[in-house]
Amino acid sequence: MGYNVNFQYRKFHLGDKLTEEQVAFFNKYGFLHFPGVLSPEGVKAIIDSYYEATNKLMAEGATQINGVPLFLGKDIDGSKIIHRFPFFSLHSKPMHEFITSGKLKPLLSLLGSYKPRIVENEKDGVVFNHYVNTPGSKFKQMGWHTDSIRDLFYDGKVLPMLNIGVYLDDSSETNGGLRVLPGTHNQKLFQLLFKKAYFLNGKADKNEKLVVAKAGDVVVHHGHLWHRVAESPYIGEKSRRRVMYIPAICGKFIPKTKDSKTKLYHKLRPVTKDWF
Ligand SMILES: O=C(O)CCC(=O)C(=O)O
Numbered sequence: 001m002g003y004n005v006n007f008q009y010r011k012f013h014l015g016d017k018l019t020e021e022q023v024a025f026f027n028k029y030g031f032l033h034f035p036g037v038l039s040p041e042g043v044k045a046i047i048d049s050y051y052e053a054t055n056k057l058m059a060e061g062a063t064q065i066n067g068v069p070l071f072l073g074k075d076i077d078g079s080k081i082i083h084r085f086p087f088f089s090l091h092s093k094p095m096h097e098f099i100t101s102g103k104l105k106p107l108l109s110l111l112g113s114y115k116p117r118i119v120e121n122e123k124d125g126v127v128f129n130h131y132v133n134t135p136g137s138k139f140k141q142m143g144w145h146t147d148s149i150r151d152l153f154y155d156g157k158v159l160p161m162l163n164i165g166v167y168l169d170d171s172s173e174t175n176g177g178l179r180v181l182p183g184t185h186n187q188k189l190f191q192l193l194f195k196k197a198y199f200l201n202g203k204a205d206k207n208e209k210l211v212v213a214k215a216g217d218v219v220v221h222h223g224h225l226w227h228r229v230a231e232s233p234y235i236g237e238k239s240r241r242r243v244m245y246i247p248a249i250c251g252k253f254i255p256k257t258k259d260s261k262t263k264l265y266h267k268l269r270p271v272t273k274d275w276f
């Protein structure tokens with residue numbers, strides 16, 4: 001499969017500039033984990049802004065933002081929640097401020113000569129994922145995928161990209177947890193598309209590694225890295241997992257607006273067996 005099984009999990013400090021060691025780890029394994037990038041107050045402000053924005057959008061009867069459908073479900077108490085909230089930073093002042101603070105800027109050097117940019121109003125923008133196991137939940141896990149495959153369906157082309165995960169809850173196998181296949185970002189396009197025999201399913205892989213993160217951590221991964229989110233074995237509060245993804249992309253600037261049309265890719269989503 002071309003992924004490295006001699007893998008030792010490591011976490012790093014995010015400073016003003018990435019170290020050679022950090023870049024080497026990323027090049028080899030396809031992701032980097034930085035604890036404590038957001039303070040507990042920062043985490044709280046963003047979570048509060050999510051509920052505020054959700055209540056506003058639900059009161060307005062919103063079903064999409066800039067042509068990207070909202071993935072809606074029910075929380076433990078029966079209230080409506082947005083499981084997948086695209087363009088989140090356009091609806092959250094603290095998140096927008098975090099993104100523009102420059103704290104994440106060093107990560108943009110990870111793609112070498114490519115010069116990716118953090119985007120807030122292109123593609124799906126910053127995506128707030130909210131998983132919870134309840135009878136009304138429609139978002140409990142995510143099958144194996146690479147984010148670049150999504151790009152291919154979306155735009156018909158694959159350019160290198162980063163997805164910068166920002167954790168708002170502690171995350172481990174208790175509430176599902178991100179599983180990555182270290183090193184799979186180095187595979188060729190053909191493998192990116194077809195090599196994983198169980199594409200779109202959520203079965204465990206013997207080489208998968210669990211990302212154990214705390215609220216406030218940042219975990220950035222390469223767009224070609226295979227990953228999935230397992231379903232929590234618990235129901236209710238213990239299963240809750242909130243994590244945002246900030247894309248850093250290359251290529252032409254194509255901003256979305258409220259007049260943007262829903263892409264066929266999004267229309268097909270509800271009929272696919274799994275969600276990715
Ligand atoms: O929830 C996660 O940590 C991963 C989400 C993900 O893979 C995605 O949104 O593409």
Ligand SMILES: [Fe+2]
Nearest residue numbers: 145146147227
């Ligand atoms: Fe993903």
